[in-house]
Amino acid sequence: MALHLSVASGLGFADSIALGDRNNLASATTSCKPTQIVVKKRQSPARDGCRALYSMGAVSWPLNESPFTEELKPGRPAQWQSYCAVLSSQWLDEEQEVKENPNGSANLAVSPSGLREMVQLPRALSSNTDLASQPRHGSTLRVAYQGVPGAYSESAAAKAYPGCEAVPCEQFDTAFQSLELWLVDRAVLPIENSLGGTIHRNCDLLLRHRLHIVGEVQLPVNHCLMALPGVPKEHLKRVISHQQALAQCEQTLSKLGVVREAVDDTAGAAQFIAAHGIRDTGAVASKRAAEIYGLNILAEGIQDDKANVTRFLMLAREPVIPRNDRPFKTSIVFTLDEGPGMLFKALATFASRDINLTKIESRPQRRKAMRVVDEKSGSSVAKYFDYLFYVDFEASMADPRAQNALGNLQEFATFLRVLGSYPMDVKPM
The missing domain is CATH 3.40.190.10 (Periplasmic binding protein-like II)
Structure with a gap:
């Protein structure tokens, strides 16, 4: 019910x-x-x-x-x-x-x-x-x-x-x-x-x-090729999985000569084959998915690069209390005015305080996609994408260096938000 x-x-x-x-x-x-x-x-x-x-x-x-x-x-x-x-x-x-x-x-x-x-x-x-x-x-x-x-x-x-x-x-x-x-x-x-x-x-x-x-x-991430029991991989005409999983197994799937079709997720592909009894189709998914849906694993570790790792974020309604007794990471997002050296100034706020950046990602803003700037040359007008910058750095918000860096960044950033300050995953995989 x-x-x-x-x-x-x-x-x-x-x-x-x-x-x-x-x-x-x-x-x-x-x-x-x-x-x-x-x-x-x-x-x-x-x-x-x-x-x-x-x-x-x-x-x-x-x-x-x-x-x-x-x-x-x-x-x-x-x-x-x-x-x-x-x-x-x-x-x-x-x-x-x-x-x-x-x-x-x-x-x-x-x-x-x-x-x-x-x-x-x-x-x-x-x-x-x-x-x-x-x-x-x-x-x-x-x-x-x-x-x-x-x-x-x-x-x-x-x-x-x-x-x-x-x-x-x-x-x-x-x-x-x-x-x-x-x-x-x-x-x-x-x-x-x-x-x-x-x-x-x-x-x-x-x-x-x-x-x-x-x-x-x-x-x-360890991708497996799987199909219904009794179906050899030579009989497969197509393979379904998430588009990233298919891309990560390009070499193996090319050798098989199968048609590749993308679906919403890897385990969903295995579930679909098992539920409908499709015998000419294989799936790329996890070993656990094969066990759950009763499929036979035809090949393991079929990704092109064996060092295939996915990083996941843990989300909650309330933040954790930042500490200094273990490695912490902080994730922020900010925007800057258009101009020479603005991104350099933003990154320098961390470099000058010996804070290591582990990730920087730019994404065009959706609500304000374009920035129009008068180039002061008669009727000349320049149009730029307006970007959001996602940054991860190795420091806790309890660290005065991080507080001072963000305080400095806030002086010229047009928008700044801390997405989280959290313990780093330092466990062996």
């Missing part, structure tokens, strides 16, 4: 502003329309009866009534719980079904007798249907990741938070919003790969949402 709610896309961001800066509540404006919950019913394909489909429409929470502007209490905000209580009576008669089938979705696996049987797995959250469903309360830490069970992100979540309850999400946006809406306690999302480079979508989402980076984890 599952509850589904459709929430306006701006809800999480508006409420995160309220959480992140209470002093600016007076200046924030939103439309104050009463919340309406419309209950619809649909027939369950599994048995007679129905499941509730909740639709809130284009709701914009008034900031003074938002469940996130109350004083935060341990566990979950009381007002958020009260909104969920309105829905609880709709599914009490389904409670036994939840106990017997708590995860709500299934995949195919091979039984010892050789027959395929149903194995229960967590169903991926969707931003269109699930982000206002009732949060679960318990002592287990709930960690959101993008993909389905068997994804590399699930392994990263388990490495970052051993013993956690990993919660799959269909899209990166869904993971961010589920954390803002208190459906999960943490999120673990990829930010860069040693072969594929930066995941720019997550850079943009870090700026859009008021969440904090509280840690990092680095995960070795």
Whole structure:
């Protein structure tokens, strides 16, 4: 049994502003329309009866009534719980079904007798249907990741938070919003790969949402070629996987002479083949994905470069307290005025204080994509991209050097935001 709610896309961001800066509540404006919950019913394909489909429409929470502007209490905000209580009576008669089938979705696996049987797995959250469903309360830490069970992100979540309850999400946006809406306690999302480079979508989402980076984890990626049991790799006509995984296995797949098709994630490719029984198609995914979906591994370590590592960020609603007793990293984003030497001046604020930069990434601004500058030559006008600069440096915000560097940078930066100051991942992989 599952509850589904459709929430306006701006809800999480508006409420995160309220959480992140209470002093600016007076200046924030939103439309104050009463919340309406419309209950619809649909027939369950599994048995007679129905499941509730909740639709809130284009709701914009008034900031003074938002469940996130109350004083935060341990566990979950009381007002958020009260909104969920309105829905609880709709599914009490389904409670036994939840106990017997708590995860709500299934995949195919091979039984010892050789027959395929149903194995229960967590169903991926969707931003269109699930982000206002009732949060679960318990002592287990709930960690959101993008993909389905068997994804590399699930392994990263388990490495970052051993013993956690990993919660799959269909899209990166869904993971961010589920954390803002208190459906999960943490999120673990990829930010860069040693072969594929930066995941720019997550850079943009870090700026859009008021969440904090509280840690990092680095995960070795070992791609496997897999197919249904009994299918040799010579019989494969196509291979499906995430586009980065396909690119990282270019040489192996070229030798096979197969057609390559990109899908949303690696484990999802394995799940699709197993669920539909496709015998002429293989997938590139993790060894765990093959075990979960009952596929046979045809080859391991098929990536072109064996040193294939993905760096993941650990996100939370509240920042960690910076310390000086262990290696820390700080991530910031800033913008600069156009002019000669401006980027040099920005980087010099760190170099002059002996602070090591580990990453610098530029991204064109979306809302203000072009900067028009009069070149003072009659009618001559120059047009430039306006850039955001993402920088990681090795220092804690508790370090006076970092404080002085950012203070110096703020003197000429047109925008500056600290995305997080967090412990570095120094564990051996």
